[in-house]
Amino acid sequence: MIESVLKYISSNILLYGFLAQFLAAILSIYFVPTIRKLALARNLTDSPSARKSHTTEVPVLGGVAIYLEEIALL
Numbered sequence: 001m002i003e004s005v006l007k008y009i010s011s012n013i014l015l016y017g018f019l020a021q022f023l024a025a026i027l028s029i030y031f032v033p034t035i036r037k038l039a040l041a042r043n044l045t046d047s048p049s050a051r052k053s054h055t056t057e058v059p060v061l062g063g064v065a066i067y068l069e070e071i072a073l074l
Contacts, residue, residue: 023073024070024073027069027072027073028065028066028069031066031068031069032062032065032066034065035059035061035065035068036061036062036065038061039059039060039061044060044061045057045058045059046058046060
């Protein structure tokens with residue numbers, strides 16, 4: 001059963017692409033808030049100043065969340 005489903009998905013390139021995008025979205029929805037909470041807990045934030053547009057502390061580990069999502073998809 002599983003082998004036939006995997007064979008169908010691998011033979012249909014459009015379905016394979018949609019599945020990859022869906023999985024990427026789900027992983028991003030999980031990783032981004034998790035890494036944000038970690039950055040705020042560890043005080044890994046960018047402080048506001050006169051040269052910056054934000055007025056509150058901003059977590060700086062957003063790229064790590066996207067990187068983890070991409071690595072998980074490989």
